[in-house]
Structures are given as C-alpha cells and as structure tokens.
Amino acid sequence: MTIKKWIIGFLLVALFALILFTILGFDSSSEQIQMKLNLNPDVTQKVFIKDEVFNKGNKVRFGKENQALKSTDWIEVNLKITYLEDNLNMASVKGTGVIKIGNSTFPFMVEDRLEKYILPSQDVMFYGPIIGEIKTNKGNDELVLDLHHILGTDNKEIAVTVGDLGSDDGVAGLIFGQPFLNKELHDVMNGGAR
Amino acid sequence: MRKKLVILLLVIFVLILDVSPSLASSEFYHKGNAYSSILGSTSYSGSTVVISAGAYYDRNSGQGQADVRVWSRNSQVLNYLGYANNAYNWAEADRYYAIYGSGGTRGDMVLNGTSPLHNTSSSAIVPSFVFDYLNFVVPGAGTLYSFIDATTKYINAQSGVYVVSVSTNKKQVEVRGNDFPIELSSTIGYGEADPKLDPDPYTRGSNAIAGSGAAKFDFSLGSTYTPYPIVFQGRVLYQIFHDMDKAYYGSYTIFSGYATVNEYINGGI
Numbered sequence: 001m002t003i004k005k006w007i008i009g010f011l012l013v014a015l016f017a018l019i020l021f022t023i024l025g026f027d028s029s030s031e032q033i034q035m036k037l038n039l040n041p042d043v044t045q046k047v048f049i050k051d052e053v054f055n056k057g058n059k060v061r062f063g064k065e066n067q068a069l070k071s072t073d074w075i076e077v078n079l080k081i082t083y084l085e086d087n088l089n090m091a092s093v094k095g096t097g098v099i100k101i102g103n104s105t106f107p108f109m110v111e112d113r114l115e116k117y118i119l120p121s122q123d124v125m126f127y128g129p130i131i132g133e134i135k136t137n138k139g140n141d142e143l144v145l146d147l148h149h150i151l152g153t154d155n156k157e158i159a160v161t162v163g164d165l166g167s168d169d170g171v172a173g174l175i176f177g178q179p180f181l182n183k184e185l186h187d188v189m190n191g192g193a194r
Numbered sequence: 195m196r197k198k199l200v201i202l203l204l205v206i207f208v209l210i211l212d213v214s215p216s217l218a219s220s221e222f223y224h225k226g227n228a229y230s231s232i233l234g235s236t237s238y239s240g241s242t243v244v245i246s247a248g249a250y251y252d253r254n255s256g257q258g259q260a261d262v263r264v265w266s267r268n269s270q271v272l273n274y275l276g277y278a279n280n281a282y283n284w285a286e287a288d289r290y291y292a293i294y295g296s297g298g299t300r301g302d303m304v305l306n307g308t309s310p311l312h313n314t315s316s317s318a319i320v321p322s323f324v325f326d327y328l329n330f331v332v333p334g335a336g337t338l339y340s341f342i343d344a345t346t347k348y349i350n351a352q353s354g355v356y357v358v359s360v361s362t363n364k365k366q367v368e369v370r371g372n373d374f375p376i377e378l379s380s381t382i383g384y385g386e387a388d389p390k391l392d393p394d395p396y397t398r399g400s401n402a403i404a405g406s407g408a409a410k411f412d413f414s415l416g417s418t419y420t421p422y423p424i425v426f427q428g429r430v431l432y433q434i435f436h437d438m439d440k441a442y443y444g445s446y447t448i449f450s451g452y453a454t455v456n457e458y459i460n461g462g463i
Contacts, residue, residue, distance in 0.1 A: 047436055047444035050276035090315040090353060113315060113370075115353050129288075129431060129447040144431070146447045159446035164429075165242040165271065166230045166451015173446065181443045186435070190372055 030082040033126075033149065035156055037176035039073035039101075041066075047159075048173035056170030061136035061162050062101040073101045075158055075176045077145070081114065081126075089116050093130055097145075099160070099174070108134035108143050117189055124151045127181070127189055134162055138169060148181060155180040222248045222261065225426065229384040230451030240270040242450035244384040245292075245428035246406075251459045256414050258459065262292040264407035264428035265378035265387050271432055271450070282437035286373040288447065289431035292409035295364025297425035297456050302416035303363045309410040310355040310367060318351045320369055321408050349374055349405050364425075367409035375405045376430075421458035428453045 045066050048054035055065045079095035093114045099106045110132030117125040126149050134143040146159040157177035163169060225248055229241035244265040251258035266287035269279050277283035296303040310320055353370040360366045378387055387406070407428070415422055430450045435443045 043438070043444060046438050047446065049436075050274070053275065084315045087315040087354070113354070113356070129433075142449065144447050144449065146433075146445070148445075159444075161446055161448045164449035164451050165274075171448060173448075175444065175446070179438070179442045179444050181435075181445055182441060186443065 029085075030080060031151075033079040033081060033095075033151075034077070035149070035158075036074055036076040037156055037158055038071050039069055039075070040175045040177060041069045041071055043179060044069055044173065044175045047175055053165075053170045054173040057163055057167075057172040058170075058174070060169045061138050061141065061172040062099070062106065062174075063104060063137055064101055069101070069174070073099075073174075075099050075160070075174075077110075077147075077158070079110070079130075079147075083116070084113075089118075090114070091116055095130075099134070101174075104137075106134055106136050108132050108145075110143065110145055114147065119150070119185070119188055123153065125149070125155075125185070125188075126151070127185075136162060136172070138163075148177075148179070150180075222250045224248050225260075225424075225457040226455040227385050227387060228426075228428075228453040228455045230429070230453045240274060240380075241267050241384060241453075242271050242274075242432075243267060243428055243430045243453045244378050244387050245426060245453040245455065246387055247426035247455045247457070249424065249457075249459060251415070251420075251422075253420070256416070258413050258415070260294045260411045260413065260424070260426065262294055262409050262411070262426050262428055263387075264290045264292055264376065264409075264430065264453075266290070266374070266376050266407075266430045266432070267380070267450075268377045268432070269380055271448075272434070275434065275448075277434075277436055282440070284435050286433045286435070287376055287407075287430050288372055288374070288433045289368060289370045290374060290376065290407035291366055291368050291427075291429045291431075292407065293360060293364060293366045293425075293427035294409075294411040294413075295360065295425060296423065298423035303422065303424075304414050304416065305359075305363060305365045306412040306414060308357050308365055308367050308412070310351075310357070310369065313354075313356050313358075315354040317353070318355045318369075319348045320351050320355065321348055349376065349407070365411060369407060369409070374407065376407045415459070421460045424457055424459055426455040426457070 059065045075097060077095060077097035079093050081091045081093050083091045091114050094111045096109045110130045112130040114126055114130055115128050117127060119125055126147050130145045130147055132143045132145060134141055141162050144161045148157040149155060157179050160174045162172035227246045229244045231241055246263045249258060249260040268285040268287060272279050272283060272285040310318060351369045351371045356368040358366050429452050431447055433445060433447050435445045438444045
C-alpha cells in the first residue's frame with residue numbers, strides 16, 4: 001500500500017512537472033544576459049585619447065570630462081538574446097539598461113542583431129555593436145553599446161559611444177569592465193589572421 | 195516545329211522586354227557627391243564618409259531607380275581620433291548604410307524595393323561599382339558613358355543585409371560584415387570617388403579604390419509632379435582597434451556622420 005502511494009505520488013509529481021514544462025516551455029534558442037560593470041577610467045583614458053572629441057562628448061552628455069570619471073561609475077544591462085532560425089550564429093538582441101556617472105543616471109534601450117563566435121575552446125563569444133537610444137543631458141541620442149563577452153566567464157567588457165563623428169558636440173566614449181581581446185581572438189572573429 | 199520556334203522566340207522577346215525595361219529606357223543622372231565633414235573640429239579637416247548618388251525617372255511609367263554608393267574614410271577617421279595608422283591601430287568599416295527617400299513632405303512617392311533585396315541574417319554577396327545602365331549623364335556635361343561598365347565587383351557581407359523603413363517613404367539598406375574593402379584613399383577627393391565622374395583615381399596604381407558599398411532603390415511617383423524633392427544619405431559604422439599595451443586591444447565602434455545629397459527628380463534633366 002505504501003509503495004503504491006509512492007508510485008502514485010511520483011507519477012503526480014512527474015505529471016505536474018510535465019505540465020509546467022509544457023506551459024513555461026524550454027527555450028534553448030534564447031538567453032538572458034544581465035551584467036553590471038564598473039567604469040574603467042584608466043582604459044577609458046587610454047582608448048579615447050582625443051580630448052577634442054571625447055572629453056567634449058562626455059562633458060556635454062554625461063556632465064563629466066574623462067579625468068573626472070571614477071571607477072564607482074557603472075553600467076547595468078539586461079539583454080534578451082534570441083538566435084535567428086535561419087542563422088544560428090546571428091541573434092536578435094533587445095534590452096534596457098542604465099549608465100550611472102557621478103550622481104546622475106542615464107537610461108537606455110537597445111535593439112539590434114549580434115554575431116556569435118564559437119572559440120576554439122568551444123566557448124561562445126559575443127563581440128560587436130548593439131545600436132540603441134539613450135537619454136542624456138543633451139536629450140535623446142544614438143547609443144552604440146559594443147558588447148564584448150565570453151559566456152560563462154569573467155571576460156566582460158562594454159565600450160559605449162554616444163553621438164557620431166558629424167556632431168558638433170563630440171562623441172561620448174566610456175569603457176566598462178576589462179578589455180580581453182587579443183590577437184588570437186581577433187583572428188577568430190575575422191576568420192583568419194589579419 | 196517552326197511554330198514552336200516562333201513561340202519560343204516570342205517568349206524570349208517578351209521576357210527581355212519584361213526584365214529590362216529600365217535598361218531600354220534608363221538614363222541615369224548624376225545627382226551629386228557628398229561627404230560628412232568632421233564638425234566642431236578646430237584641428238582637423240577631413241571627412242568620415244563619402245557618397246555618390248544617381249537616379250533616373252521615366253515620366254511616362256512613373257517608375258524610377260536610384261543608386262547610392264558609399265565609401266569609408268578609415269585612415270582619416272583613425273588619424274582624427276588620434277591614433278598612429280600602423281599594425282597596432284586600425285579602423286574597419288563594419289557596416290554601411292544607404293538611405294533613399296522623399297526629401298519633402300509630399301507623400302506620393304512609393305519605394306517599391308531595394309537591391310540588395312531581402313532582409314537576411316546570412317552572408318550575402320553585395321554588388322559594388324554597379325553601373326549597369328546604358329547612359330550616365332552629368333547635367334551640364336553631357337553623356338559621359340554609354341556602355342555597361344565592366345568594373346562591377348562584389349563585396350561579401352558576412353553577417354547579412356537588412357532593409358528597413360526609416361519612415362513611410364524612406365528606406366535604409368544596412369549591410370553588415372567585417373572590414374569591408376570600401377575605403378576611399380585620403381589622396382582621393384570626395385568629388386573624385388565616382389569613376390563615372392573621374393575615372394582617373396581608379397587607374398592610379400597604389401591609390402586605386404578597392405570598392406564601394408552600394409544599394410539601389412526602385413520607386414514610383416503617384417503623380418507626374420516634378421520636380422520632386424529626394425534625399426540620398428550614407429553613413430558608416432567603424433570599429434576601431436587600439437593596441438594599448440601590445441597584449442590587449444581596446445576597441446569600440448563609432449558612427450560616421452551622415453553624407454547627404456538633397457536633389458530633385460525632374461523627369462529628364
């Protein structure tokens with residue numbers, strides 16, 4: 001009698017799990033990326049070296065010149081990545097986020113397509129721009145969020161530019177996290193040596 | 195047998211007429227070259243993108259075709275951003291955008307299609323230097339060329355082509371890849387980019403232009419209204435690589451400005 005109860009109980013749990021699985025679904029074709037990265041002032045200054053463009057751009061849009069940027073500033077992003085049916089190496093990406101500089105926060109949204117790279121280690125790397133819109137001190141502006149990330153690892157970096165080279169107000173440029181692209185990874189991205 | 199042959203010839207004749215009405219009647223008019231300058235700069239004069247635009251319009255059928263070609267300025271952008279142009283720092287043109295549409299508020303232009311044609315996320319071959327029309331006319335200078343150009347090349351869009359509507363009567367072709375060979379050398383002025391206007395840069399050996407981004411737009415005008423205001427635009431998304439410490443690259447992507455040609459369709463001028 002006890003065994004019978006156990007079997008019935010097991011079957012009920014299995015049935016419940018099956019119903020839950022059917023309702024919620026198991027979507028292997030998409031994934032969620034959430035990350036919060038601190039600003040990297042040292043790398044930001046080393047990479048965005050032209051003051052006339054980037055100091056001006058950061059000051060106009062985020063209220064701080066490069067020298068005033070701090071490692072306590074940050075970016076937070078929530079991205080939903082959905083692989084496309086006709087090309088599993090390409091994904092559509094949609095998401096929202098916030099950049100915090102000083103005491104101010106700047107919300108943004110992105111929507112674009114992103115290329116996926118399979119590394120020799122079989123790890124999955126996303127490395128590329130995602131276009132969106134951000135509300136800054138200047139108003140609504142075009143955002144390029146360059147996501148550099150190897151899934152499941154601490155290799156996480158986001159390079160942000162806001163505005164374009166035709167703008168009178170320069171271009172804002174910020175680096176969050178730590179760069180990890182070396183020659184080998186770049187060669188993988190380009191399908192061979194440069 | 196003879197009857198079948200006649201029918202076959204008729205079918206071929208009809209097909210030729212159907213496929214190439216534009217070739218039979220097309221006379222492309224150069225509508226202008228343009229560049230996006232580096233605005234706000236006190237220390238650098240240059241451009242970040244160059245376009246050349248042409249169009250034809252058949253007043254009788256109300257049908258037309260427009261052509262936008264886009265060139266990048268990799269080395270100028272790199273220099274402007276403060277990097278030495280060497281093996282450790284470089285700029286790539288990873289996306290280009292060609293935009294065409296009505297330049298005014300009149301809503302009677304319909305964009306019927308583009309080439310590249312369909313949205314695709316896969317790799318695609320995109321025509322570059324396509325001058326597959328019979329006559330190319332520069333207003334005031336007469337017909338420059340009257341043959342199908344033989345310099346057609348192709349560039350490989352590794353990541354896909356996307357056609358989106360910017361607005362009701364404006365479309366954008368976005369072509370994505372890695373390191374497109376569409377750079378216009380610093381020694382070549384924006385007005386020299388189009389080989390139809392000036393074939394000389396294309397024969398200067400080391401200064402030869404490797405290719406251009408290209409897109410075509412089919413349109414129709416609901417009325418015979420001319421002149422009709424039109425706009426051509428182009429821009430490039432650059433990926434910049436900067437070797438910070440000989441071990442890791444700092445990299446980011448940055449948009450050029452828009453190069454814009456505002457013109458009119460005059461149905462024969």
